[in-house]
Amino acid sequence: MLNAVVIISGKQWQVEVARTAAELATGLSGRASLLPGHGMLFDLGTERIVTVSAENMLFPLSVIFIGANLKVTEVALLLAPGDWGTTSLPCRYFLEVNQNEASGVAPGDSVIIQGYSPPTQLNLTLVLSAMVGLVVVAMMARTITKTP
Numbered sequence: 001m002l003n004a005v006v007i008i009s010g011k012q013w014q015v016e017v018a019r020t021a022a023e024l025a026t027g028l029s030g031r032a033s034l035l036p037g038h039g040m041l042f043d044l045g046t047e048r049i050v051t052v053s054a055e056n057m058l059f060p061l062s063v064i065f066i067g068a069n070l071k072v073t074e075v076a077l078l079l080a081p082g083d084w085g086t087t088s089l090p091c092r093y094f095l096e097v098n099q100n101e102a103s104g105v106a107p108g109d110s111v112i113i114q115g116y117s118p119p120t121q122l123n124l125t126l127v128l129s130a131m132v133g134l135v136v137v138a139m140m141a142r143t144i145t146k147t148p
Helices: 019-026 124-143
Strands: 002-008 013-017 038-048 051-053 061-066 073-080 083-088 091-098 111-114
Touching: 002 038, 013 019, 013 091, 073 091
Parallel strands: 013 038
Antiparallel strands: 002 013, 002 111, 038 091, 051 083, 061 073, 061 091
16 A cells, blocks of 8 residues: 655644555554544545444544545445445545544635645546557558568
8 A cells, every 4th residue: 555645734644544345444444543644545536425334433533534635525434333424415535534634624625635646547548549550560561570
């Protein structure tokens, strides 16, 4: 897992960044606690409505939902162990921190993520076109190099 720093409204968290399917599914589940000023940032890859589960959590959280434009969309100040929460607005990221550490964070606040650059989304059409072009070039080279 990658590490980064998230800054919102003068507050700062050292975070682990969850990006893979396994990391996104596991998150902070099963951990006994989280150090103050630490958290986990989830990068969903695209904006979407999110349901966060604290089913296997052992301590309460605050969750900050963040759009692709790096603005806070929603804040859940308390997600207790066993709870579920669904956003009303799409988000690209969400940040899980200790309960009450998100106090003072509000929708519209700007978010700075240091030490992490989201992977760029490749255009599938461009990738397929490039692959077809390489196959055609390879076939042409093979035909040209054949001797009768």
